Amino acid sequence: MELQHEFTVPVPADQAWEVLLDIERIAPCMPGATVESYDGETVGGAVKVKVGPITVTYRGTAVFEERDEKIRRMVLAASGRETRGQGTARARVTGQLTERDDGGTQVSVITDLTITGRPAQFGRSLMADVGERLIGQFAGCLAERLAEREREDPVPPLIPADEPLDLLRTAGAPVARRAGWPAAVAAALVLVFAAARRRRRRKVRGRST
Amino acid sequence: MIPPSFEYTAPRSVEDAVRALAEGGEEAKVLAGGQSLMPLLRMRLAFPELVVDVGGIPELRGVREDGDTLVIGALTTHHTVLRDPLVRRHAGLLAKATATVADPAVRHRGTLGGALAHADPAGDVPTAIVALDAELVAQGPDGRRSIPAAEFFTDYLQSTLSPDELLVEVRLPKPGDGWGFHYEKFRRATQEWAVVGVAAAVRRTNGRIEEARVALTNMGPTPVRARATEAALAGADVAGDAIARAAASAAEGTAPGTDLAASAEYRAHLARVLTRRAVTAAAG
Numbered sequence: 001m002e003l004q005h006e007f008t009v010p011v012p013a014d015q016a017w018e019v020l021l022d023i024e025r026i027a028p029c030m031p032g033a034t035v036e037s038y039d040g041e042t043v044g045g046a047v048k049v050k051v052g053p054i055t056v057t058y059r060g061t062a063v064f065e066e067r068d069e070k071i072r073r074m075v076l077a078a079s080g081r082e083t084r085g086q087g088t089a090r091a092r093v094t095g096q097l098t099e100r101d102d103g104g105t106q107v108s109v110i111t112d113l114t115i116t117g118r119p120a121q122f123g124r125s126l127m128a129d130v131g132e133r134l135i136g137q138f139a140g141c142l143a144e145r146l147a148e149r150e151r152e153d154p155v156p157p158l159i160p161a162d163e164p165l166d167l168l169r170t171a172g173a174p175v176a177r178r179a180g181w182p183a184a185v186a187a188a189l190v191l192v193f194a195a196a197r198r199r200r201r202r203k204v205r206g207r208s209t
Numbered sequence: 210m211i212p213p214s215f216e217y218t219a220p221r222s223v224e225d226a227v228r229a230l231a232e233g234g235e236e237a238k239v240l241a242g243g244q245s246l247m248p249l250l251r252m253r254l255a256f257p258e259l260v261v262d263v264g265g266i267p268e269l270r271g272v273r274e275d276g277d278t279l280v281i282g283a284l285t286t287h288h289t290v291l292r293d294p295l296v297r298r299h300a301g302l303l304a305k306a307t308a309t310v311a312d313p314a315v316r317h318r319g320t321l322g323g324a325l326a327h328a329d330p331a332g333d334v335p336t337a338i339v340a341l342d343a344e345l346v347a348q349g350p351d352g353r354r355s356i357p358a359a360e361f362f363t364d365y366l367q368s369t370l371s372p373d374e375l376l377v378e379v380r381l382p383k384p385g386d387g388w389g390f391h392y393e394k395f396r397r398a399t400q401e402w403a404v405v406g407v408a409a410a411v412r413r414t415n416g417r418i419e420e421a422r423v424a425l426t427n428m429g430p431t432p433v434r435a436r437a438t439e440a441a442l443a444g445a446d447v448a449g450d451a452i453a454r455a456a457a458s459a460a461e462g463t464a465p466g467t468d469l470a471a472s473a474e475y476r477a478h479l480a481r482v483l484t485r486r487a488v489t490a491a492a493g
């Protein structure tokens with residue numbers, strides 16, 4: 001399935017591009033994800049997702065297929081397997097930043113998602129909204145973080161993933177349609193990748209001092 | 210598949226059950242009839258560390274009257290609910306909806322409280338309870354509290370019950386005279402979940418509907434009342450096309466999903482058609 005989200009932020013596009021890579025700011029937008037490895041290209045991690053009594057944990061990898069700073073477009077390919085089942089999750093997340101006439105930036109996120117296994121079968125039709133709302137919430141949080149870029153806010157610490165991502169609590173008011181995990185996985189894997197990039201940048205900064 | 214490993218405890222009283230739940234926290238799960246939890250365990254979709262089997266607590270079973278209120282214990286099976294004379298007289302809609310749940314084997318094990326606590330919007334029992342404006346009584350470490358049905362279901366498979374609370378009984382106000390009811394359930398094969406279902410209760414006098422309660426199954430993340438239809442039915446004539454016109458707004462405010470059984474559009478269409486049928490049947 002395909003999920004689409006768009007939002008605008010009142011900062012120029014090149015600033016928005018930088019902040020999107022500033023993991024400390026956007027990590028709190030998506031609890032439940034952990035980074036486990038990073039070899040310079042591929043990020044390995046896990047995300048635990050909870051829907052009522054059902055919990056699913058995916059472990060997988062994510063890699064940027066495209067990172068074009070000139071046109072400000074990124075494409076992330078992520079895939080994971082259930083840790084306690086035979087299901088899989090595969091996501092292709094395309095993020096596009098566009099400069100607006102008023103000096104702000106339009107951010108568009110298109111997620112192409114495939115979920116297999118029992119969660120997809122059991123979820124019936126009532127799970128898709130969970131994913132929609134989750135990505136929407138993540139996007140809204142991103143928007144806030146991007147708008148905060150100008151202010152020198154103290155950076156919140158990266159949230160440890162002891163708490164599973166409780167889709168129904170974080171998603172707030174009435175939700176639920178098709179499969180909710182797809183979007184959660186996509187968003188979480190984006191986060192996971194961005195976290196590894198931060199580690200890399202930290203290392204670089206350390207070397208240059 | 211076989212379930213994942215878990216610790217098991219079978220308390221003999223509500224207090225012991227609540228204590229076990231409080232100790233287990235988020236990792237504890239109540240086992241009643243097992244008709245919702247066991248499939249989750251067998252499919253390895255849930256991994257509770259502690260299963261609290263409340264099946265051995267006798268005071269949770271039974272149907273009784275308490276003045277103007279009908280009280281049904283949470284552990285009362287669907288089989289008992291649908292044939293109990295008190296339920297049939299004072300909460301006929303619940304009996305009728307419960308009779309459509311799955312099959313006799315499931316109905317002999319599944320319980321009223323279990324079906325409500327599982328909070329599946331495609332379940333028939335939650336919808337009937339919402340239509341009847343029941344009160345759900347839960348007991349936790351801080352004592353008992355009463356939750357109106359309209360507030361109980363919060364999301365798909367989620368209710369306002371905290372992890373350390375046990376649903377103990379359901380209280381239904383005895384309706385006055387003049388009420389008729391009907392539960393209309395659309396499914397492609399017997400024993401299946403409702404593609405869409407409609408629970409209707411109607412109070413009529415002399416060929417007019419005075420008030421109506423209409424609740425929908427599987428039209429969103431929780432059972433949902435068709436408020437627009439209810440408002441349109443107040444004061445409507447039973448004869449003529451007033452019911453059909455009111456039913457045309459049945460899908461307003463709903464968020465049906467698309468799956469292998471039906472598209473969202475088809476579900477909305479079913480809601481309108483089944484509401485017309487259910488209200489017509491309820492109005493006699």
